[in-house]
Amino acid sequence: MNHKISWEKFQKLRGSKKSPYFKKQGKIFHAIMAQQFDRDFLDTTCRLATKTRKIADSKSGKKFLKNLLFDKRAMLYFSQPSSRTFLSFVSACQTLGMDITEVRDPSISSEKKGETQEDSIRTFSSYADLIIMRHHQKDLAEKMAWTMNFIGRPVPIINAGSGKDQHPTQALLDIYTLHRSFENYGGIDGITVAMVGDLARGRTVRSLSYLLQHYREVKIIFVSPPELGMGEDIKDYLKKKKVSFSESDNLEEVVEEADAIYMTRIQDEWDKKGKASQKNYENFCFKKEYLKLLKPNAVIMHPLPRRKEIPLEIDNDKRAMYWRQVRNGMWARVALIAMIFNKGKEIIDF
């Protein structure tokens, strides 16, 4: 893991198997962005997630899992509030028996004594075998991964959300949820995914779009108010990768066609006061009557937290997948961490 290359070259290699996100054999070391995951990796993640979940059904299985990484320590560095992602990672680490330390309040850190972020995180890395970090600063996780490659005791970095941009483990759990849902119906290849709501600011739909290119004949329908449409960069990317997509501003028309409906919340906390937030986005809510239109094997997903875009009464429908998505997230993270520490084979062999 001691590829010492410049920051510029590091950024250019992004997502490629030659990038220092990977160990020499092409195995994952740092998990920074959805673009670095290929089909093979996604398939392995899903397989491992399902296997560990099954192993954990028995007390002896739980003991086996807890013994896998009892000698490793994960450092959770969360400068942004997020109990959801935080708890999911803590639970994943505990499942594998890891010790956990955390820095949640940035004001606790030495930054106020004039220390650079690089020095702070390098200090944290002294006590850790894995750093899981969430930060409002866009490319800090990537920068730290690069920094780690220079030091004598490099520690893998998992990006648990950076800026508005990347949240790669959320994308992993979405893929895992689709995988589980369509496992007995031909898999993810060939399905139609409608992404609904605030596509301009939701990072989950962006990351998921990146990953869907790895599946054959997937169709994406972007359903949003015109002012909150999917970014041109993603659409260009999909064109280049020959992923079929269309756009719509009418959820009702799309419901029948979709195998997966990925709902998102209007992120009006980014709005200037009293503007878009006053707008009524009712047409981008999943109404109860849509349940009748929806295919029997389709799924409704949501990264949560939700507001009114999915009414409570939908929760009882067996196609409502968002609560299971939460638990899938934990298992996908268990799988990712296991792979970083080369424990995949041991798990599969159990």
Place this chain on the structure above:
Amino acid sequence: MNHKISWEKFQKLRGSKKSPYFKKQGKIFHAIMAQQFDRDFLDTTCRLATKTRKIADSKSGKKFLKNLLFDKRAMLYFSQPSSRTFLSFVSACQTLGMDITEVRDPSISSEKKGETQEDSIRTFSSYADLIIMRHHQKDLAEKMAWTMNFIGRPVPIINAGSGKDQHPTQALLDIYTLHRSFENYGGIDGITVAMVGDLARGRTVRSLSYLLQHYREVKIIFVSPPELGMGEDIKDYLKKKKVSFSESDNLEEVVEEADAIYMTRIQDEWDKKGKASQKNYENFCFKKEYLKLLKPNAVIMHPLPRRKEIPLEIDNDKRAMYWRQVRNGMWARVALIAMIFNKGKEIIDF
């Protein structure tokens, strides 16, 4: 645990063995309020608390205990500051080998993104096998217990303090402290308990009053300034349950008679500025000279934190029980958690 009844019916069944606080065999599932505990449950708690305490005397015993629930995860959701109760529960969970996750700062949660409390706590429950919660909102723990009964993966809730009203595990530890203190003197039946101080606002004395009805021929003396007397609801309840009680505003006169003196602090943080807090409540402090009046086997209790109502010099008297009460609290909580997970028999058989 899937009794799906309305919130109204749920509230009506409060405390009754038919309430969904209990599993079908009448075993405890949620621990929400002192009223739900019966004599049988209290006796079992005391027996288990003492047994686990003894088991923990040896290193091998500690290993046995840590193996009981190594496969379970407790989520501590504390929106109110409380290091005392928090630490007690954390220690209890650790004693049983549980993994722990916590949400202590409510601002960390997704509530600010517009999520409902129900969704927040349901999310937390996804990663947990037990939720221990403390919240300023009066009936939130009860509401969450009700919510849990509706979902596919219900998780037991322990109320670690809600509003000004209920703090059922404090009541348990008070009973356990009385039990230990009078174990060799005929038990709690027949004792006289003086509750002293701010009876209007102290929730511990309220909960303890509820529980004392389960013991035969107990006498309660409420000792308080008139304006801080015990609430009518509790007095009515005791009348109905035929528990003998009297009221006094003179601690000194009561000391000789009491087997247990339960001191409490004047909670003037609830007062409007500069009013009652300026009042001198010296008559409701336990003065050093009272030690001579006190029966040789009597006990002085206090839920802590204390202020001047018990001077430091009392601490050295062997009847001062409040520091032992703190540790009793941990063992009572260990017993409660063990019962929720049906580990009682395994502990007794050790």
Place this chain on the structure above:
Amino acid sequence: MNHKISWEKFQKLRGSKKSPYFKKQGKIFHAIMAQQFDRDFLDTTCRLATKTRKIADSKSGKKFLKNLLFDKRAMLYFSQPSSRTFLSFVSACQTLGMDITEVRDPSISSEKKGETQEDSIRTFSSYADLIIMRHHQKDLAEKMAWTMNFIGRPVPIINAGSGKDQHPTQALLDIYTLHRSFENYGGIDGITVAMVGDLARGRTVRSLSYLLQHYREVKIIFVSPPELGMGEDIKDYLKKKKVSFSESDNLEEVVEEADAIYMTRIQDEWDKKGKASQKNYENFCFKKEYLKLLKPNAVIMHPLPRRKEIPLEIDNDKRAMYWRQVRNGMWARVALIAMIFNKGKEIIDF
């Protein structure tokens, strides 16, 4: 551990083997100040730190270490922000398998309900087998050690930094770093140590000065701007102990002579606005060209966080020891905790 003496006498015995910091056999119980460590203790700490570090190289060794104190609980009470020291102690406790509870935010505590600090910490001690505390109040750790000696269940206290004054485990790790660096070159005896920068306000250089008296023929050179020179109390102490020292305001002249250069940061956060902080202390930075002057076996140390006093490019020099110092800190703390619980022999015998 039940030496009940007055606070005045307790303070007078400071640092002496007769003080109640020690168990009756002269073994350490509380770790409060650098002055209490003697040569024998320092040698044992270094030996144990190196041994545990080696044991931890294997998975089975890690399991052995984690089994040593699995039955003990450490309480970390940190009222001052410090992620560095906090993480180091957490990691040390985890290495030995201890359970951990923490109170990091003082506002969480019961102090706001009018509880005294003594009662608060005594409450914490109820759940703990070890208290590690950091507090802005100068002698609180010492006071708590004294308090502990009075109660029925005394718990050892480790001072993790109090006020501007004492930070004894930092001094331990500095000694351990010197020990490791000169192990194969005759040890610490006889070396020349330059302490550089803000000697007036840096507590690490003060504590290290205390400890260096235990080594033969050590020379200290204090290098600082005149207004930030080493305190007279320390200089008087060194004179009394016959430790040779000199003073300089020119780092460049000293570099060639020193075996260890202990850099420190100008702590201008204590300054009144816009005064000394505007001053340029460039002469007290370690410039790249000094590397050529420095002896081949010399070491550059820094307690971190650093600012510009050590430029990043120095990090790659093999004599730059500050990052290794961070990890040494964890191992020195592991050794200290192991000694407090009498696990030294078990570790050496492994």
